Each structure stands twice: as C-alpha cells, then as structure tokens.
Amino acid sequence: MNVDILAIAAHPDDIELACSGTILKHIKMGYTAGIVDLTQGELGTRGTAEIRLEEASNSANILGAAFRKNLNLGDGFFEENEVTLKAIITEIRAAKPKIVFANSMRDRHPDHGRASALISRACFLAGLPKIETSLNNIPQEAHRPKSTYFYIQDYNIGPDFIVDISEFYAKKIECIMAFKSQFYDPNSAEPNTPISSKEFLDFLEGRALEYGRLIGVKYGEGFKIDRPLGIENLMQTL
8 A cells, every 4th residue: 555654663662652753743644554563572671572462453543554465584683685675675675655754873782773774775676677576476666765764762863854743642652652551551560661650651742842942842853864855945945
C-alpha cells in the first residue's frame, strides 16, 4: 500500500516515543503513514516478542497507520549488509513514500544509530534500478523517497526543525502507553528499566515542552536532516 510517510524504526515503540505526534498531525491533515519495525525488540528486559507485537498492533490502530510490518532482523544483532538493506529497500519500494522517518543518527541504544545509517543507505539504494527486488514474486520498480528525516530519541542532539504537536500530545501518550509491558505501571512485577519509571514519562513531556518552547508552542517533536531543506516561500516558514 502506497503511503506519504513511511516511519522506520529499530524497535517497536521507537516511533511512538519520538515521532508519533508528527504522524498523528499529518494523518489528520489527510496524509497517509505506514510503519516498519526492523526488529521485535526481543532483547528488551520487560515483556516478550509476542507481547510487543500485539502492543505494536494496538498502538498502530490508535495512531491510524495504514499498516505496520515487522522485518524481524534481529534485535541487537542486525548489521548493514545486502540482506538487511534489500529487506528495507523492498518495503520502501512497496510503499513508495515521499518521506521516510528514521532513527536518530546517534543515541544511547546502539541499535538506533546503526538503524539510522542502514535506513538512510536503503533510501538511496532503493532508487537504483539495477538493484533488483521483488514482492510476492513480482519485480519492483525503483523508488527513492524525496526526503529522509531523523527523529530525535534519548540523546538531545539538537533539532534541525521542530513540528508543533500540541494538539496531539495526549494521543501520542496513548500510543506510547499501548506498550503496557514497557512503560510505567505501578502494578507490574517486571524488573525496572530506564524507561519503565514515572520519571521517564516526565522526561518525555519535558523534552516535548522544551522543543515546543523553542518554536513558541506548547509541545514539539524534533528532527535532524542530512541535507539542506529547500524553501520556496519564506513566508510559509513563519
């Protein structure tokens, strides 16, 4: 299914934490979005791969995503090679997005930076006709997204642009909390992790408030770019 935005992530819940507000906003504006998770997050301390797949599906329904697919490339161990690149190229060519969202270029979790480089390279290679891929035994046409934007995750590496998500922050939190096994639950018997505390939810709000303040709104989500944005009308940036 073709979409305007394809959000790709190393783990289920990366999208929800970092850019779900932006996706919610663009879906409301009439655009379509799909999600591809590279792994099942099976090495996570809390929950299981099966639980996280169910949670990811629930979150995608809340988000209004056109589809969500998991490539199961191996949490913690996926590498940049022909197999993983072609797996992502196949999804890019199938969805034909104008924009791809990718993991942060540098972050606390080593999977995030590795996924960022992998996704960025796949976006370029997807546009080369001599690289052959197929889906359901049907050869695919080359397709290169017009832009790749990298959502900011744990490390505050400084946004190149910020999206106003004030209207959608509450829904963003609903999408995040669909991952019940991973985040704050005072009744959970699971081990504590860096993201399972009440303070982590406070951190998320603080980051959104910080980015919102920079652009004069309540809540924002930040993104990095790897090449300059082209602007036709400066008045549209006000």
